[in-house]
Amino acid sequence: xxxxxxxKYLIIVFLSLYIVLGIVNLFVFxxxxxxxxxxxxxSINGKTGFMNEVNPMTLIMSFAIxxxxxxxxxxxxxxxxxxxxxxTVFELLFEFYWGIVEDAVPNPKYRKPxxxxxxxxxxxxxxxxxxGGMPGISVSxxxxxxxxxxxxxxxxxxxxxxxxxxxxxxxxVLIISHVFSAHSKGVWKWFKGFFEPIIFLLPLNIIGxxxxxxxxxxxxxxxxxxxxxLVLIVSYxxxxxxxxxxxxxxFGWFVGLIQAFVFSLLAIAYIGSAVE
Amino acid sequence: xxxxxxxxxLKMVLxxxxxxxxxxxxxxxxxxxxxxxxxxxxxxxxxxGETGAHAMDAMARQPEMVGSIRINMLxxxxxxxxTGLYSLVISLIMLFVLP
Numbered sequence: 334x335x336x337x338x339x340x341k342y343l344i345i346v347f348l349s350l351y352i353v354l355g356i357v358n359l360f361v362f363x364x365x366x367x368x369x370x371x372x373x374x375x376s377i378n379g380k381t382g383f384m385n386e387v388n389p390m391t392l393i394m395s396f397a398i399x400x401x402x403x404x405x406x407x408x409x410x411x412x413x414x415x416x417x418x419x420x421t422v423f424e425l426l427f428e429f430y431w432g433i434v435e436d437a438v439p440n441p442k443y444r445k446p447x448x449x450x451x452x453x454x455x456x457x458x459x460x461x462x463x464x465g466g467m468p469g470i471s472v473s474x475x476x477x478x479x480x481x482x483x484x485x486x487x488x489x490x491x492x493x494x495x496x497x498x499x500x501x502x503x504x505x506v507l508i509i510s511h512v513f514s515a516h517s518k519g520v521w522k523w524f525k526g527f528f529e530p531i532i533f534l535l536p537l538n539i540i541g542x543x544x545x546x547x548x549x550x551x552x553x554x555x556x557x558x559x560x561x562x563l564v565l566i567v568s569y570x571x572x573x574x575x576x577x578x579x580x581x582x583x584f585g586w587f588v589g590l591i592q593a594f595v596f597s598l599l600a601i602a603y604i605g606s607a608v609e
Numbered sequence: 610x611x612x613x614x615x616x617x618x619l620k621m622v623l624x625x626x627x628x629x630x631x632x633x634x635x636x637x638x639x640x641x642x643x644x645x646x647x648x649x650x651x652x653x654x655x656x657x658g659e660t661g662a663h664a665m666d667a668m669a670r671q672p673e674m675v676g677s678i679r680i681n682m683l684x685x686x687x688x689x690x691x692t693g694l695y696s697l698v699i700s701l702i703m704l705f706v707l708p
Contacts, residue, residue, distance in 0.1 A: 555691070
């Protein structure tokens with residue numbers, strides 16, 4: 334562990350660095366709300382449309398977070414007698430989630446996969462939301478087709494502020510829940526579940542199933558993206574100097590932690606309600 | 610006559626329309642954004658207030674349960690917030706995505 338003196342010096346160094354960068358940003362960069370809500374989008378084959386464009390920052394940050402999580406997970410060694418604090422923290426987290434999964438999933442056969450899915454979603458969404466509360470490299474497109482890269486004027490790009498990522502996860506949760514439902518009840522009984530009270534309620538059941546991933550994904554997207562844009566709009570008078578620290582702390586860390594928990598909890602609840 | 614999407618039709622209004630079309634378009638956009646966000650914030654406000662009030666009641670009645678009540682209160686607030694976030698997303702789309 335780092336002793337207290339080193340911690341104190343690190344805090345002083347970080348604060349002075351932050352203040353110097355804030356003063357530099359105050360005078361060097363112009364405070365215009367030019368790139369708000371804009372994404373750096375690259376077309377693969379020259380066409381526009383849903384299937385022909387990619388979001389490079391989303392891909393880069395998603396894979397960086399995944400690789401970072403895998404490397405971090407390989408350093409955590411689980412022993413019978415805990416030696417490091419890291420193991421204790423992860424055991425607390427896993428026990429908490431195991432309690433939730435035991436309450437939500439009635440069939441013990443499906444508890445382990447649901448637990449793995451829920452904790453994976455929690456760790457990924459938590460890390461990407463916390464990156465939205467730290468100042469870092471921000472990339473925004475310019476009007477002439479080029480890209481501007483700025484250091485420490487905005488937070489890191491978070492993959493969860495892109496609706497494509499959230500929608501992909503929510504749709505995968507929907508598919509997983511239906512596959513588990515068909516596997517546990519049998520395909521015929523699962524199919525009959527759509528005509529549940531009477532046969533005329535089929536459209537209502539289908540709409541109810543489609544509404545699940547929409548609300549699941551837009552909740553996370555609205556929180557992270559709305560928080561980021563709110564920070565930009567509130568603080569562009571003082572160009573990232575004083576106010577954003579508190580707002581980044583609130584929207585990035587507090588809201589991000591709660592929304593990561595809500596996302597994984599709803600994933601567990603959706604899968605658990607589908608499994609018999 | 611070709612078929613135009615909504616965004617292309619709006620772009621046509623903005624490029625070839627006169628000043629009145631511009632003014633009406635921006636008026637509708639900003640008034641719509643304000644109404645969407647203002648009315649959409651009523652429901653989550655009432656919902657979160659109810660959640661907080663009942664959580665306070667429960668905390669006063671059973672002070673030993675404060676920890677789990679607080680976690681569940683934050684969770685319920687985050688879920689109750691979501692309808693307000695839908696209106697936030699729609700107003701952001703109206704402000705920034707439309708031309």
